[in-house]
Amino acid sequence: MLPEKNHFLNFENTEIAFRDESNASLRQAYQLFKLMNNKTLVCIGKQFVRFALAARFPVNNILRKTIYRHFVGGMSIEDCSRTIARLAKRNVFSILDYAQEGEESEAAFDATCQEIIRTIEFAQDNPAVPFSVFKITGIARFYLLAKVSSGSVLTNAESAEYRLVEERVDAIFRRGYELDVPVMVDAEETWIQPVLDEMVMRKMAQYNKKKAIVQNTYQMYRHDSVERIKKHHQMAREGGFRFGLKIVRGAYMEKERARALEKGYLPPIQPDKESTDRDFNNIIHYFMDHLESIDFMVATHNEESSRLLASLIDARELPRNHRGIYFSQLYGMSDHITYNLAEQGYNVAKYVPYGEVKTMMPYLFRRAEENSSVKGQSNRELKMIRTEMKRRRSV
Numbered sequence: 007m008l009p010e011k012n013h014f015l016n017f018e019n020t021e022i023a024f025r026d027e028s029n030a031s032l033r034q035a036y037q038l039f040k041l042m043n044n045k046t047l048v049c050i051g052k053q054f055v056r057f058a059l060a061a062r063f064p065v066n067n068i069l070r071k072t073i074y075r076h077f078v079g080g081m082s083i084e085d086c087s088r089t090i091a092r093l094a095k096r097n098v099f100s101i102l103d104y105a106q107e108g109e110e111s112e113a114a115f116d117a118t119c120q121e122i123i124r125t126i127e128f129a130q131d132n133p134a135v136p137f138s139v140f141k142i143t144g145i146a147r148f149y150l151l152a153k154v155s156s157g158s159v160l161t162n163a164e165s166a167e168y169r170l171v172e173e174r175v176d177a178i179f180r181r182g183y184e185l186d187v188p189v190m191v192d193a194e195e196t197w198i199q200p201v202l203d204e205m206v207m208r209k210m211a212q213y214n215k216k217k218a219i220v221q222n223t224y225q226m227y228r229h230d231s232v233e234r235i236k237k238h239h240q241m242a243r244e245g246g247f248r249f250g251l252k253i254v255r256g257a258y259m260e261k262e263r264a265r266a267l268e269k270g271y272l273p274p275i276q277p278d279k280e281s282t283d284r285d286f287n288n289i290i291h292y293f294m295d296h297l298e299s300i301d302f303m304v305a306t307h308n309e310e311s312s313r314l315l316a317s318l319i320d321a322r323e324l325p326r327n328h329r330g331i332y333f334s335q336l337y338g339m340s341d342h343i344t345y346n347l348a349e350q351g352y353n354v355a356k357y358v359p360y361g362e363v364k365t366m367m368p369y370l371f372r373r374a375e376e377n378s379s380v381k382g383q384s385n386r387e388l389k390m391i392r393t394e395m396k397r398r399r400s401v
Contacts (some may be wrong), residue, residue, distance in 0.1 A: 079358035099355035165361035218250025225256035
């Protein structure tokens with residue numbers, strides 16, 4: 007049941023949402039989301055970009071001035087500084103996300119690990135960057151993670167390789183502990199999530215005695231997420247350490263369905279969107295009932311879930327900038343939620359991915375596919391932009 011509606015939150019206020027955008031940038035964003043609203047065009051565009059990059063066609067400048075500029079903070083940590091400062095002026099935090107993934111070499115994994123550590127060190131000196139984040143698939147082979155998760159026996163070479171993965175994970179969380187910077191690890195596909203859960207819970211027990219430095223991520227489209235969260239929370243309570251986590255609705259539904267069909271098992275995802283929404287909102291109530299032992303982030307582009315958490319914070323007369331409660335949205339999306347929450351004093355952060363154009367393409371493909379497949383996502387962005395353009399013409 008929703009608490010009394012927060013009357014201060016007006017997610018329809020486009021003047022606040024797009025205050026920093028020029029008329030030209032609004033028109034460009036409108037054309038971009040209009041393109042992404044067409045699933046066929048997204049599919050064709052994805053294949054063309056892959057071909058163009060492989061053939062070394064000069065498309066980097068085109069990409070950089072369009073989809074890259076809209077969804078990416080910059081090419082490097084330093085390059086993101088202007089983006090971070092601009093968001094900070096609007097009371098919005100930034101979470102730097104080095105989007106390297108899909109590599110296979112140990113040298114690439116080591117380089118990515120060092121870059122993630124650099125984001126932690128950058129966050130220590132910048133109050134506008136309260137967290138660091140990483141994907142385990144950026145520092146380990148997917149196949150190896152799947153094999154460990156399945157419980158299969160590793161070869162000697164694989165065992166040695168996995169020890170290196172554990173060393174990288176520990177180096178990242180240890181640096182967060184040393185510098186007092188919380189580090190979130192992103193969720194992955196269900197068939198590699200078991201090894202991630204096991205590893206992260208061990209690191210929570212090691213580093214979260216006083217503060218939630220190590221934080222996991224849970225995809226609520228999984229029908230077992232509520233059970234897993236409560237189980238892990240109980241482990242934290244029994245182990246005497248703080249439980250840190252982020253919830254998202256999820257990003258791998260189509261892939262999960264396809265694999266379940268191919269392998270002949272029941273899909274691990276919810277039967278419908280309503281079930282996902284129900285579990286997502288119910289677990290927010292659970293978090294609020296256990297603030298003494300949980301730090302959490304609600305990462306969502308959903309207005310109802312955002313309003314729910316804001317209303318619960320106010321109903322319990324908690325400070326809106328409570329240190330253990332954050333909202334989050336992706337850079338380039340749902341600015342109407344982000345900036346209206348920030349305007350009212352809630353802790354809200356943008357996930358700011360960065361990297362070279364080629365490095366960012368898997369991330370950008372997911373954003374394009376998400377906007378073309380998620381019901382109403384691009385339509386909502388288009389509606390908001392149209393409303394603001396119309397408002398500006400009338401003043």
